[in-house]
Amino acid sequence: MPFALLLLGLAVFAQGTSEFMLSGLVPDIARDLEVSVPAAGALTSAFAAGMVVGAPLVAGLARRWPRRGALLAFLVVFLAVHVVGALTGSFAVLLATRVVGAFANAGFLAVALVAAVDMVPADAKGRATSTLLGGVTLACVAGVPAGAVLGEVWGWRAAFWAVALVSLPALAAVARSVPGGAAEGVPPALRGELRSLRSPRLLVTLLLGALVNGATFCTFTFLAPLVTEVTGLGSSWVPGVLALFGAGAFAGVAAAGRFADRRPVPVLIGGGLALGAGWCALALGAAHPVPALALVFAQGALSFGVGSTLIARALYAAQGAPTLAGGFATAAFNVGAAVGPWAGGAVIGAGLGYRAPLWVSAALVSLAFAVAAGAAGAVRRREAAVGQSRYGTETRVP
Structure with a gap:
């Protein structure tokens, strides 16, 4: 893999730490800013919502920008909003910084994904994607638990300062090593690109990715209270459990990088079935520390292995x-x-307890399988109709 791609992964590490670190900080933020735990959990949803809106919007605006300049601009904004977040005493301001930071993160990742696949041969998109997303999984392994430790020792604001500091070397690395200091040719017509994005195959793949990722974040966001309130482990265990999930995620992305280009179907079917079963098993065994910890690792691996393959x-x-x-x-x-x-916050807020998000995760994976089965059936019916049409045409030829 090109060295510049590894440096992009460093920036993704800083941004992934910011996106995921709230899993270990939600209880502290709720207490400090005097909001409920589900409300504090909404900070993760706000970040994700900002990325949903920001990614296509910013990608469209940045189509003709030099890639290096665009990446640097997004990183500067990302760093600045974390400084503001670390200083504020207002939940509303913190929520706003998460949305703005998400826009910057979305723009960076959108440009970085395109740049990454352009750095490798046409048949190596899976490896390039897994290398870039390795920054996200390392954030789960090291960045998120470190953020939880900082939150435990010095308060949740220290984690925001840490993300800002980690972004500084990422800025220098991108400035020195990422190609694209000048515009890289004329991009295709916007209308043609948008037309390509209406492909049924692409739309189904994106829907499956949304469902699988929804299952992941439904549980991951509330993993800290699950560990302390259901599994019965002390708050000092939270960083280690988050690191365990991250270690599984790293293993899953690494494995997917080897097979996503050559054998995607077995990865998606086998991994998806195991993923859905794993959420059910974790819901049933969450009160028992040893199986719960083993399943946390397994679910991290399966969630990110299947997710990166879908990307x-x-x-x-x-x-x-x-x-x-x-x-x-x-x-x-x-x-x-x-x-x-x-969804996880809603079921907790309804009084269903901290196991409830696990059942929601299992339901989302099941829905993904239903969508995939429906799409496969539609393809088979369309192919059969085409075949019958051709056969009928051939019989009418004298």
């Missing part, structure tokens, strides 16, 4: 939209990241 398939399906594909893939997956925490 790669979306990029393959959107080859007619080279400048917008990353933005729409980012937006679709963050639909899940917005809906998942909202």
Whole structure:
């Protein structure tokens, strides 16, 4: 993999830490800013919602920008809003910083995904995607638990300061090593790219990604209270449990990078079945520390392995939209990241307890399978209709 791609992964690490670190900080933010735990969990949904809107919008605006300049601009904005977030005493202001930071993150990831696949051969999109998303999984392994430790020792604001500081070397790395200091040719016509994005295959893939990611974030956002209130482990265990989930995510993305280009169907079917079963098993065994911890690792691996494979398939399906594909893939997956925490917060707020998000996660994965089965059936019916039409035409030929 090109060295510049690894440096893009460093920036994604800083941004992934920001997106996920609230999983370990939600209780502290709720207490400090005097809001409920579900309300504090909505900060994750707000970030994801900002990425849903921002990714396609900013990708469209940045189509003709030099890639290096666009990446640097997004990183500067991202850094600045974390400084504001660390200083504010208002929940409303903190919520606003999450939305603005999400726009910057969305723009960066949209451009970075397109840049990443352009750095590798045409048949290596899966490897490029997994390398870039390795920054996200490392954020789960190291950044999120470190944020939780900082929150435990110095308060949740320290985690925001840490993200701002980690963004500084990422800025320098992108400025020095990422190609694209000048505009890289004339992009395809916007109308043609948008037409390509209406492909049924692409739309189904994006929907599946949204559902799987929704399942992931539904549980991950409330993993800290699950560990302390259901599993019965102390708050000092939270960073370790988050790191365990992140280690699984890293393993899942690494494995998917090997097979997403060559054998995507077995990864998606086998991994998806195991993922749905795993959420059910974790819901049933959450009160028992040993199986619960093992399942946290497994679910991290399966969630990110299946998710990164779906991103790669979306990029393959959107080859007619080279400048917008990353933005729409980012937006679709963050639909899940917005809906998942909202759904988890809703069932907790309804008094169903901290296991309830796990059952919602299982339901979302089941819905993904139903959508995939329906799409496969539609394809078979269409192929059969085409075959019958051809056969009928042939019989009428003298």
